[in-house]
Amino acid sequence: MSDEQQVDVYPSMTVVKEFESEKADKIEPMKLGKRLKEIRMAHGLTLEEASKRTGLARSTLSKIENEQISPTFQAMQKLAGGLEIDIPQLFAPPKQLKATGRRDITRKAQGKPHPTTTYEHELLATQLTNKKMMPFKSRVRARAFEDYPDWIRHDGEEFLLVLEGEITFYSEFYEPVSLSEGDSVYYDANMGHMLTSVSEDDALILWVTAS
Structure with missing residues (x-):
């Protein structure tokens, strides 16, 4: 086996570190504000409605969603309680929906x-x-x-x-x-x-x- 083939099968530490570094650069950091907005929208709530549910000012919610401020732990408790979720859900990335394209048509009396x-x-x-x-x-x-x-x-x-x-x-x-x-x-x-x-x-x- 040649040296070139050995590198393919057993990458050197330098190659591994460069790959991990490149992979890390591509991972987008979790944005709490973006996640909060996704949860609020999934519940069909306006900022005003979310404010009433959570007890947080509308302006505070807006600032959190726009990454202008970071919520305190107390604020996160209010968010979780008002939106009826667990705190870890604020940090969990949303599930990616993937269409499978499955379809089956049954004509009348042809089942x-x-x-x-x-x-x-x-x-x-x-x-x-x-x-x-x-x-x-x-x-x-x-x-x-x-x-x-x-x-x-x-x-x-x-x-x-x-x-x-x-x-x-x-x-x-x-x-x-x-x-x-x-x-x-x-x-x-x-x-x-x-x-x-x-x-x-x-x-x-x-x-x-x-x-």
Whole structure:
């Protein structure tokens, strides 16, 4: 192996220090004022509104955001309390949003069928893997509580919207409730639940399950 190749594999301390120095020059120091403004804007607050929440003068907030003054620890406590955040969040860089470009279109009646004894499911967006949500439409075939051998339970949370007809929504910790077209319910899917159709025709619902 030549000397030149050895430098590539085992860089000298001089090369390492020069690289670290160059890398350090590119790291932008954390600007508390900029971070504070990002948090305030994320909450949809004006300076005046943030002033009322934190108990700090509007002019003080403006000076902090413009890096004209540094807040005292007491001021940071007021900022954290008023903005309902933890103090470390004032120093944490904001998360960079990165679009993945994922998209899946399901045409009417072209979802993947998945019939059961109580429901006739139509799975939607089936081309996408590792989804954070599972959307599907279901015809509710069940007509009585006794049609189910046991409560349905699974991980995650669930949203249900009635598209057609009327259903009775049963859950183990609440009284049964009737839901008609346009009604919806959001619930913990670990809680036992089940549905029955009570309209003349089988009800149609949209379900979205999130892990």
